[in-house]
Amino acid sequence: MITHSFGIVNYLVLFGYLLAMMLVGVYFSRRQKTADDYFRGGGRVPGWAAGVSVFATTLSSITFMSIPAKAFTSDWTFIIGQYLAIAVLPLVFYFYIPFFRKLKVTSAYEYLEARFDVRCRLFASMSFMLFHIGRIAIITFLTVLALRPFIAIDPVILVLLISVMCIIYTWMGGIEGVIWTDVIQGLLLSGSAILIFIVICLKVQGGIGEIFTVTQQADKFFPATQFHWSWTESTVPVLMIGFLFANIQQFTASQDVVQRYIVTDSIEETKKTLLTNAKLVAVIPVFFFAIGSALFVYYQQHPQLLPAGFNTGGILPLFVVTEMPVGIAGLIIAAIFAAAQSSISSSLNSISSCFNSDIYQRLSHKKRTPENRMKI
Template sequence: MLPFFDILVIVIYFLLISGLGYYYSKRQKNTEDFFKGGQRIPFWAAGISIFGTALSPITFMAIPAKTYSTDWSYFLLNMSIFLSLPLVILLFIPYYREKKLNTPYEYLEIRFSSIIRLLGSCCFILYQIGRIGVVLFLPSIALNLVTGVDIFLCIALMGGVSLIYSLMGGIEAVIWTDVVQVFVLMGGVSLSLILIIIDTENGFSGIIEQAKINGKFNAFDLTLSLKEPTVWVMLFGGFFINLSTYGTDHTMVQRYLVTPSQKEAKKSLWMGALLTIPATFIFFFMGTALFVFYQVNPSALNNNFINNDAIFPWYIVSQLPSGVSGILIAAIFAAAMSSLSSSMNSGAASFSADVYDRYGFVWNKDPLKIARLTTLCIGMMGILFALFMATSDIKSLWDQFNKILGLIFGSLGGVFMLGLLTKKANTNGILIGIVVSFTIQLIISFQQSVHLLMYAATGMISCFVSGYLGSLLFKSK
């Protein structure tokens, strides 16, 4: 079990986050407040929330684990956001703001048809439910492994508290708790990095020297291959991943809609992107420092400990003093809860706007009550999915789930680009493009002919080309 001071730190953290939810619950008068925060969120808070939403606990643990076991090959993936950011600012944000859309999927009906809008929205909602489950499940495994805390308790705590403040305070509570959680998260990681540098022989220079000797800073593989994590895969694949994520994913788009103006929305995206730079260096160097630390101190690594994905949590609980380790465990919770609350609120926003309001369901005339009920349902389904994974001994479920839905979202990005960049694209062509793209994606994934990070690129390009040709051949009436 965790020491008393660690538990105390975590309890205080949960109480603080719940208190923020209660505070903002008093400002929720309608769905405009619940899903858009009354458009009173300053750009810097929205920008921090964009950054926090993108930084899941999987990333929190996976980046140090990846650099611990390999090198800096994936470094350019995070930097590729700056390649797609100009397009998002020029094409997507102005349209969403000028048309006063509630979700990006409204655009699909304006440009194509209600069927395409419903398809896009349903894919998004299902993905968010699955994402909630996985964001709860994977860090809970790591915490259970290194602390002994029951996995079901971890899932219940993270899921329950996230659901409570999302239900009470809507997107305002989500964004302002994101601000707190990003400070906890980055402060905790920075503190642990300082401590590991102090604890390592010869400090910072010693880490740099040992890392160079072991080739841990290799980041620029110029091999002409699309199967390995080369520079081309990181930049080209990353461009399409970020274009789809920041341009069409409502967990991100929602942040552009909560600021007072379009100018503020663009500044928020810049803010979120710029925060990626120092965060990437910190997380990558943390993994390198862990490698050097355990190379110098092999006895500090449990011989039975074979899961590299939990190397960072293991360092937290085995090397850091009580209280400090509590802050870092709270940081893992913070990374999870930032992503969880975003998925809950944005999923509910999409259902409310794209399904409930669009198709005229009137069994309850209180939109705010429907918004909260939908948030509750999506949150509970995600929590139940996490509990199901915890009891089913399914290790590869997330890989398959993420692969299939990743293929779908690659195609969906192509749909948006067809609408924004061409005048001749129509519903018939779009449906053809989605089917052809998804078929091509499945073939590519089964044959493993390209790296996983290329799926967004192949999906978007194949959908764009086949969708455009289909539109020319089968014109809508």
């Protein structure tokens, strides 16, 4: 296994980030008095913050590293999925936001009992919980797998740093703490993407113009071969259909996103949530794909810097640890942690809200007070 020295300064930056997340959880723990505070934020969350949270939630550490790797090895075709997330917003604006606000629900699946029966509600809720338990495991495992060659921390310790600390601040701060940590994490990972691209442009001979020219000559933007229908390949028509339905499901029936619709104090603020998310989705993913193209050109100019037999899935962490300035590298590794933790914390809180509302409260034979529900 190839290992690289991470350095004391980078470690200090990384642990400083983790400490800051814990402090946010401690701060918001003082506001958690009832189940409404814990799962709905008491309606205190501004729309723009909820929007950044949606963006951070849907952009995991896997995405943070895999998008540049995809552009490095292949092309930009998968960016279509990001813009289809914007395409479904009119549907959510005019139908789903007023619908969920009117219901005043904690779980997105409460409606299924009123429309069908309790079995349908329980099936949907338990399916969501099982999916996100698996998602948490996958995000944690793949993040540790990608970072392990570059930072000299035992994999078990890495798992604890990513997941256990995330569990603690999520448990303490409730949905309000989750959203505000998401804001910090979303801004950190967005700023990191922009910073990485700028640094690569400065290192590439010929700068951004050379990156664009070489990428175009290599036909690594949108190859013509990707615009035909295929039953076996991820071509543009296939991706459009797949991402369209995936985004409809995520923005209309996934508790981790739907929960953001009910944490603001009005429909107008909730609409700001989606507008903020749309603005970030329109801009930030472009930088992740551009990073992949820029790395392709950089390592073409400096092939000796790419280890023989290197797994290009870790191309971004490799560049960060070996080429980024001291301190900045620690900040960007912290951004990868942030991308993982923003998704994990949202999954944890939404699993908790589903269990509390759809299982514990619904199936309990005793009437539970809001304070008792929050403790559970």
